[in-house]
């Protein structure tokens with residue numbers, strides 16, 4: 001009889017453990033500042049001002065070009081989520097945006113943006 005009780009106790013303890021771990025809160029994410037987009041209608045013109053996610057990017061030459069050109073089609077987070085890359089990978093990435101996806105960025109600006117990416121997320 002004592003053996004059976006022990007089994008029931010162990011089973012109950014097991015269930016309690018499972019319940020407890022399911023209840024565990026997911027890891028806290030760092031707070032994300034909500035961008036302040038504005039929307040206005042002027043006659044038939046609708047204007048949406050999307051504020052760039054400037055805050056999370058370090059100041060360095062090329063930042064202005066990066067935040068204006070690279071946010072045309074997608075969030076700048078596409079860059080934030082990448083690991084650090086050597087120069088040739090960033091170069092290829094910027095070239096891909098221009099050649100494959102037709103980003104309207106001239107080659108001098110591409111170089112500036114590549115320099116910026118290498119400065120903020122580059123490795124040797």
Ligand code: HEC
Pocket residue numbers: 066069070071072073074078079082093094096097101102103104105113
């Ligand atoms: C003309 C539109 C356009 C512009 C401008 C643009 N991209 Fe992209 N980008 C894309 C598309 C389309 C994808 C692929 C999206 C997908 O697969 O979901 C992409 C994906 C990416 C990715 C994810 C990795 C990959 O290769 O798919 C990175 C990093 C990236 N872009 C960086 C940049 C940078 C840096 C710039 C500025 C030089 C830039 N993008 C400008 C269209 C653009």
